[in-house]
Amino acid sequence: MTEQYHAINWNKIEDMIDKLTWEKLVEQFWTDTRIPVSNDLNDWYNLPKEEKDMMGKVFGGLTLLDTLQSQDGVASLKDSIRTQHEEAVYNNIQFMESMHAKSYSAIFSTLNTKSEIEEIFQWTNTNDMLQKKAAVLNDIYQNGTELQRKVASVLLESFLFYSGFFAPLHYLGNNKMPNVAEIIKLILRDESVHGTYIGYKFQIAYNQLPEDEQESLKNWTYELLFTLYQNEVKYTQYLYDEIGWTERVKVFLRYNANKALQNLGFDPLFPDSADDVDPVIMNGISTGTSNHDFFSQVGNGYLVGMVESMEDEDYAKWTV
Numbered sequence: 001m002t003e004q005y006h007a008i009n010w011n012k013i014e015d016m017i018d019k020l021t022w023e024k025l026v027e028q029f030w031t032d033t034r035i036p037v038s039n040d041l042n043d044w045y046n047l048p049k050e051e052k053d054m055m056g057k058v059f060g061g062l063t064l065l066d067t068l069q070s071q072d073g074v075a076s077l078k079d080s081i082r083t084q085h086e087e088a089v090y091n092n093i094q095f096m097e098s099m100h101a102k103s104y105s106a107i108f109s110t111l112n113t114k115s116e117i118e119e120i121f122q123w124t125n126t127n128d129m130l131q132k133k134a135a136v137l138n139d140i141y142q143n144g145t146e147l148q149r150k151v152a153s154v155l156l157e158s159f160l161f162y163s164g165f166f167a168p169l170h171y172l173g174n175n176k177m178p179n180v181a182e183i184i185k186l187i188l189r190d191e192s193v194h195g196t197y198i199g200y201k202f203q204i205a206y207n208q209l210p211e212d213e214q215e216s217l218k219n220w221t222y223e224l225l226f227t228l229y230q231n232e233v234k235y236t237q238y239l240y241d242e243i244g245w246t247e248r249v250k251v252f253l254r255y256n257a258n259k260a261l262q263n264l265g266f267d268p269l270f271p272d273s274a275d276d277v278d279p280v281i282m283n284g285i286s287t288g289t290s291n292h293d294f295f296s297q298v299g300n301g302y303l304v305g306m307v308e309s310m311e312d313e314d315y316a317k318w319t320v
Contacts, residue, residue: 008084018085021197025092028193030186032103037110040177044111047176050242055167056112057239060124062164063104065156068134070097072141073153077198080146086201093194100187107180129235133160133228140224147209150202151221151264155228158195158260159253161187163236166249166281173280181284188285199263206265218266225269229257248278 013019044052074094081087108117124130140152165184172181206214232253240246255277258268274282 006084008088010085013085014083015085017197017200018083018089021089021193022085022092024193025089025096025190028186028189029096031099032106032183035103035106035179035182035186037107037179037183040179041111043171043176048243054239054243056108056116056120057123057127058164058167059104059107060120061127061130061235062161063101063121064124064130064134065160065164066097066101066104068138069153069156070094070101072138073097073149073156076141076144076149077153077201080149080205082201082204089197093197096190096194100190103183103187107183111180129231129238132231133235136224136228136231147202147205147217148220150198150205151217151224154195154199154202154263155225155260157191157198158263159225159257160228160232161191162252162256163232163239163249166240166245166252169281169284170245170278172284173278185284195260195263199260199265202263203265221261221264221266222269225257225261229253248281251276252278252281 010019047055074090074097078087078090081090108120112120137152137156140148144152165188168177168181168184171177172185206217209217233250236249236253237246240249251272254270254272255274258270258272261268
């Protein structure tokens with residue numbers, strides 16, 4: 001008898017978190033074409049040259065990471081799905097990672113000349129620090145175990161993006177470039193759900209391991225995080241030393257590294273908490289969005305259920 005192919009049945013849910021996550025991601029759906037980035041051109045023209053250079057590299061780096069996650073990261077997670085609904089959620093996540101990567105090109109096409117864009121991508125595709133973190137993660141995606149791939153994915157979603165997110169959040173807090181920041185806030189809202197969901201799936205499988213294997217994987221996770229953190233500090237210094245933001249960004253990195261560990265159900269590695277992060281940046285992380293398109297009546301996060309991000313209570317709720 002030939003193998004049966006089973007239609008996905010959303011009326012019979014094995015893991016309610018799959019359904020809740022799907023609904024949340026659909027409610028949060030957005031496209032970059034709805035954000036009027038051109039309204040930020042006056043702010044952009046008035047930025048110092050070194051800050052424009054920094055912003056181009058920031059968005060180039062973010063594009064690289066989203067490309068990696070959409071092409072290889074999420075695909076590697078599908079090898080170990082436990083339910084058809086889980087695969088559907090991963091399909092949604094994979095698409096939105098492509099949307100994120102595309103949204104940076106929308107920013108480039110508005111703010112930068114063709115030659116500047118070419119220079120940004122040339123830098124992105126050859127920078128040693130960017131290429132190192134992509135190579136480390138992709139090696140795990142291609143050759144790691146099921147749980148190692150989930151760890152790498154959570155560290156990318158919940159930690160490695162944030163050196164780049166810092167800059168537009170800083171400008172938002174200083175009343176500059178609000179539409180560029182709007183895109184970042186929408187991406188942040190997605191990544192919050194992605195990291196929490198993948199971390200939840202990690203915890204289910206991790207808790208089924210023998211104690212010695214749990215300890216070994218936990219140690220591997222902390223070693224990986226510290227390796228990535230050391231590289232991220234160098235990358236942060238490269239981006240932000242000239243404009244004097246480095247130490248503030250490093251605090252933000254450590255805070256989000258701890259968040260990634262929290263998503264995995266592990267204890268924090270660094271002493272930094274939300275109270276240590278620049279309050280301007282923490283305010284920018286808040287998930288409400290602000291743009292309004294009066295013609296299509298979308299905006300304010302597209303008014304889709306007034307969706308809120310995964311806050312601490314969600315992390316606690318999803319810990320298994």
